[in-house]
């Protein structure tokens with residue numbers, strides 16, 4: 001997926017984890033980008049500029065969403081017991097299990113929008129540190145430390161997940 | 169080796185962001201340090217469980233079409249820096265867009281969004297591709313024609 005459309009839609013889908021929301025968001029982003037075209041001066045790559053608009057737009061949506069969180073992680077673990085264990089089986093693909101997919105979604109939802117964004121840019125979109133620093137307008141060192149913090153947070157939450165699952 | 173600094177290095181190794189010399193050092197350390205190996209594997213497992221490879225896109229065909237066009241547009245030619253005289257193209261994109269919306273047949277089977285995005289991507293990459301368009305291209309662009 002290398003077109004702008006694919007990149008933007010891919011980013012929205014990964015971040016928002018909801019196909020129709022992602023499509024709406026991608027649409028909004030292209031309209032925003034179009035309206036802001038005059039402010040693009042070619043000092044970064046066009047794709048980076050577009051990604052920045054997309055990232056900010058999705059971050060806003062995630063912020064709004066995090067203000068209206070519903071079910072807690074613990075309640076979900078309680079409900080979906082065995083799926084949690086499967087998640088860490090080497091051969092397991094969460095895409096093939098609705099329950100696990102929902103768990104992963106909840107786990108990601110429990111991250112802050114900033115953590116979610118930097119992890120998605122790196123792990124799903126495969127951006128280099130340099131590209132992330134240009135997209136988020138921060139230094140390379142900031143990318144490394146933010147990424148590390150986000151990963152450690154995610155690992156901690158996963159561990160909590162796993163322990164809660166196995167102790168059931 | 170300091171394990172706190174090494175944690176950063178392990179992530180950088182995982183991300184393919186180490187220069188060859190550092191990579192050799194870190195890999196050598198990994199080979200002899202179980203703690204770091206486990207730490208590395210733990211992240212690799214977590215990432216695999218949480219971020220599986222993205223699903224294939226639904227509009228593969230459009231993406232390919234867009235990319236083909238972008239490649240055509242970006243084929244090597246004399247390069248000139250994006251200059252201010254091209255700024256008139258910004259309102260021109262608007263005109264092309266409006267024209268596009270007006271002439272778009274209702275029976276179009278692909279989604280309007282996909283089509284617009286495809287158009288937009290193609291034109292933008294051309295507008296910003298560090299070279300001036302020739303007259304034919306400009307005309308085609310204003311007319312909203314696909315190439």
Ligand SMILES: [Zn+2]
Nearest residue numbers: 171201203204
């Ligand atoms: Zn070690």
